[in-house]
Amino acid sequence: MTFLNHLINGISLGSVYAIIALGYTMVYGIAKMLNFAHGDVIMVGGFVSFLTVSSAGVPAIVSVLISMAVCTVLGVLIERLAYKPLRGAPSLAVLITAIGVSYFLQNAAQLLWGSDSKVFTSVVPFNSISLAGGKLVITPESIVTVSACIVIMVALTLFTAKTKMGKAMRAVSEDKGAAQLMGINVNSTISVTFAIGSALAAIAGILLCSAYPTLSPTTGSMPGIKAFTAAVFGGIGSIPGAMLGGILLGIIEIFSKAYISTELSDAIVFAVLILVLLVKPEGLLGRHVREKV
Amino acid sequence: MKLKKTTKQSFITILMVVVLYIAISVAKSGGLLTYSLKGQLVPICAYIILALSLNLTVGILGELSLGHAGFMSIGAFTGAVVSMSLTGEIASSLARLVIAIVCGAILAGIFGFIIGLPVLRLKGDYLAIVTLAFGEIIKTIINCVYIGKDSNGLRFSLENAEALGLAEGGKAIIKGPMGAVNISPISTFTVGFVLILITLAIIFTLVDSRAGRAIMAIRDNRIAAESVGIPITKYKMMAFVISAALAGAGGALYALNYSTIVPTQFNYNTSILILVYVVLGGIGNMRGSVISATILVLLPELLRAVEKYRMLVYAVVLIVVMIITNNKKAKLFIANIFAKITSPIRKRIKMKHAHETDEKEEA
DSSP: OHHHHHHHHHHHHHHHHHHHHHHHHHHHHHHOSOOTTHHHHHHHHHHHHHHHHHTTOOOHHHHHHHHHHHHHHHHHHHIIIIIGGGTTSOHHHHHHHHHHHHHHHHHHHHHHHOSSOEEOOOSOOOOOEEETTTTEEEOHHHHHHHHHHHHHHHHHHHHHHHSHHHHHHHHHHHOHHHHHHTTOOHHHHHHHHHHHHHHHHHHHHHHHHHHSOEEOTTTTHHHHHHHHHHHHHHOTTOHHHHHHHHHHHHHHHHHIIIIIOTTTHHHHHHHHHHHHHHHOTTOSSOOOOOOOO | OOOOHHHHHHHHHHHHHHHHHHHHHHHHHTTOSOHHHHHTHHHHHHHHHHHHHHHIIIIIIOOOOSOHHHHHHHHHHHHHHHHHHTTTTOOOHHHHHHHHHHHHHHHHHHHHHHHHHHHTTSOHHHHHHHHHHHHHHHHHHHTTOEEEEETTEEEEESSOSGGGOOOTTOEEEEEGGGOBOSOOOOOOHHHHHHHHHHHHHHHHHHHHSHHHHHHHHHHHOHHHHHHTTOOHHHHHHHHHHHHHHHHHHHHHHHHTTSSOBOGGGGSHHHHHHHHHHHHHHOTTOHHHHHHHHHHHHHHHHHGGGGGGGHHHHHHHHHHHHHHHHHOHHHHHHHHHHHHHHHHHHHHHHHHHHHHHHHHHHHO
16 A cells, blocks of 8 residues: 555656656757756746735635746746847857856745745645545645646647647757748747746646645756656657656656665666666657768 | 967966966965955865866867766765875875875776766767766765774765764764765865866876877767777767866865865756856866856855845856857947947057058158
């Protein structure tokens, strides 16, 4: 029973990683950049929801929507101000800019909301379900997180496969120049990608803070890094890959915490990542690109 | 005297470091430096060495490494253990410092080799993320390590301080998450300066050698380099190990400047900080790394006036500098302003020059 409990916790944490990883993978696929600030957008999402619920007394669901809206605007704004002027610049320059944005968001949050950690009240207003005489406890947060993750993945897969914008996204990620020649507006496509990624980050932030109820300006950075490794793990640029990578990473983390060592769990997560990349350098579901001379 | 272009450039860089050292030493003995600024001197040296060593990986080898703080950490903790366990044996603190730095460099180099074996098989972003993962693994493991010393020698444990089973009079050197405590701060600015010179000498000799040309050939076109018979793995490994060893030396210097160091100090944020120095200074440009590391370590210090907002300002400076140096329009804009400022001066020089030639012709 404890095994099942750990499994459920793992899948639940993994689903949060998966939602964050989806944002990473989409932005990487299209803009070919590591958006280091993604983790901090998660934190902003958490804070917006926290403030609207605790000070304005808005109902939980409305606060989620407000938080998504704020993060979407923030994501597009970051893209327009910091990343757009660097289109075509060397990838390291863009990486450093992303790091700058990440520092900016963390420090702005610290100035605005203080560096002490806040206690986040869960946005899910249900009680835990206990099965098998209280041995198996399923928190409502895990149910909501897992279902949100599934809904998001199905929606995103349909979106990229069926809609015009989704097709444009795939075209841009395949070949920016050719896409432009076909009449696709590359700039607006990239903006839409950032908007979707940031909205997902808001959801992930709220779910993360609901499950682990502390919130501080650095809340987002470690989950951000882990979600990025999850995206690489599953094969960067692939939507099902991000989902699979995220969930596996969550399960590995919880299991190593439970059965091996709490302190070493991060090391184990990263060691598994290294092993996978050595055996399959393109990630679990990534496409293998043949090298051409 | 006619020098090769690269030799001349290396010479200028070394000269710049020497002049900077003399200037700071004079200012220091003249009492011109504030207390906090004096405290920053050794960290500046350490970060310059780290930036230079990372620049070897990023600029010369052409691979992005996001786990450089891991090697720094290995060097730092090795240095702390060596220095503290030799306290009784060797009286001279300078000798202890040198031995600690050498040991730190060797151990970090060995780890560089072990990590390089799997890492250097990968490419691009995958290589970057794996180095990041290794950096985090090193941090997490050091977080669980306990090392102590008693009359029987060094003792080692992964559980807790009690499990070390130290004899009477023994002391714990590394205490897991609490890190290395009670280090005697023996690093000096002069040793840091000499270490910078050694680092520069190693890198310049390497770059100018046959091996260095092979490494840069791999960076510029791996397939072409392989097809003319350059052993890729050997040269990649060479650059990576040297880079790791230098980072270890820098780490040991850094650690022995403080009385306490904790493993979490050397997380991926530190790796990224060093990368920022390299990129802002110019990838592959050693002089740039020295300058940018110096300025950026001092920047938060100089921004003390705006205490509350200094990290915010730091972030904005980072973004703005990246955009100015990489965006075509911004570059042109800056160049125009610069031309406007300098054009009257240039005109005057031109007129003066014309005037002189006129006089000559008349004569």
